[in-house]
Amino acid sequence: MRLSNKKIVVYLVSAALLLLLAFALYRFFFHGGKETQYLTVPVVVADIQDTVLASGSLEALQQVSVGAQASGQLKSLKVVLGQEVKKGQLVAEIDSLTQQNALQNAEFALMQVRAQLRSKQASLVQAQLNFKRQQRLLAGDAGSRESYETAEATLQATLADIDSLNAQIEQAKITVSTAMLNLGYTKITAPMDGKVVSIVTKEGQTVNSAQLAPTIIILAELKTMTVKALVSEADVIRVKPQQPVFFTILGNPDHRFHGKLRSVELAPDSIGNDTGDGKKKSDANAAPIYYNALFDIPNPDNKLRISMTAQVSIVLSEVKGALMIPSTALGERGKDGRYQVKVLETKDGKHSVATRQVRIGINNVRAQVLDGLKAGEKVILGEDSGTPQADTSTVMLD
Structure with a gap:
């Protein structure tokens, strides 16, 4: 069967159109829209x-651990957590019976030594009179030298005893003063104005001052906070006091607290790991070095709290x-x-x-x-x- 020339032309045109359509589709799907x-x-x-970015933490401008210098049972606690106290205010009392007894014993010992002194002073008068009498008798050849020397020795011994008793009296006075001081230590007062941020020892607990001074409460001045920012050793050479600084806290990341850098510490906290000769202790995994940059922030509404995390930016220019x-x-x-x-x-x-x-x-x-x-x-x-x-x-x- 032979195709006519007309059909052959139709087939060729159709094939050409299909090729053009396929090429157009290829360009559209694989190259179309590929302009840069x-x-x-x-x-x-x-x-x-x-800016220099640093991570920091908040501290109270002033914070003190109020401890006990006397041993005994914590008899009463005069403050509660969060209470504002004034310098000199009574915050706690330790049972003072032991200290009162010690003071009485010291006072009795002082009284006893003073009585001994008065007795010796009376003996001194007698010894002086006897010495003068023996002196006159010896001068008039009416007495023996032996009696004279005995009277002189008795006088000198009595004077020495009086000197010793005077020294004992001073020592007894010191003992009384120390006992009074120890009795005063049973009444614990606030060393500064501040707020009670922690109560460490509860009523009824026994404290022992012979060991490390036991902490009763912790006081802090929160009206001004200090931010301690950790600045890396790569950035610390560009950081100087009085540079502007701001920070945010996690609870309010949209609010910036502004201040000025107060100081940059000269050594990192790790200096405490140095040996006495100034050499560092060996550390196979040496930690990165950071220096503390400090600045203060007013805290009138007490929004800022101890140990909060601060995202700090120190403005260089x-x-x-x-x-x-x-x-x-x-x-x-x-x-x-x-x-x-x-x-x-x-x-x-x-x-x-x-x-x-x-x-x-x-x-x-x-x-x-x-x-x-x-x-x-x-x-x-x-x-x-x-x-x-x-x-x-x-x-x-x-």
Whole structure:
């Protein structure tokens, strides 16, 4: 069976159309929309800061552990948790029976020595009279030298006994004073104004001052808090007193507390691990080195509390109304210190990519543009990955 020329032409045209359709579909699905797309962000005018970030914790400006210097049972506690106390206010009492007995014994011992002194003073008068009589008798050849020497020795011994008793009296006075002091230690008073932040020892417990001074309560001045920020050794050389600082707390991350750096400690806390000759103890897994940067914050409403975590930012420098781009837009840095930045330019409705040499100032997540760009120009962050990002736009390059 032979096909006519007309049918052959129809088949060829149909095959050509199918090929064209297949090619068009291939271009559409595999190459269509593959024009380069860029993520861009405009150059904006905003305030920018160069900061050192640090983690910190809050402490009371003043905090003291109120301990006992006397041993015995805690008879009564005069304060409750959270109570405001004044300096000198009675906060606790220890059973004072032992101390009272010790004071009485000391006073009785003092009285006894004083009585002995009075007796010796009476003996001294007798010894002086006897010595003078023997002295006169010896001068008139009416007495013996032996009697004279005996009277002289008795007088000197009595004087020595009186000196010894006077010394014993002073010693007994010290014993009485110490006993009175120990009795006073049974009444524990506040060493400063503050708030009771912890009660360590309960009523009825026995404390022993012969060991480490037992803590009864902990007082803290909370009207002003101190923030202790841990600054790494890489950043500490840029941190100085009086630099502005702010921090946030986990419970209120949108509110900034502002202050000024008071001091930067000269040595890390780990200096306590040093040996007496100034050498560090060996540590196979040496921990990173951090230095404490301290600053104070008013706390009139007591929102800030002891041991809260603080996210601290120490402001090294600040520029108002700076041209700014994300640091991720910066390309290679040249020998002259300038960075390459790709810019999307538009002319007559056509987009093109240009490379600019840009001088940068502060560079801390966001970069301050000193020259090379203008406000509103669009810098390229990269090619579109299909994932939307905040503050970016996608532009298709024809």
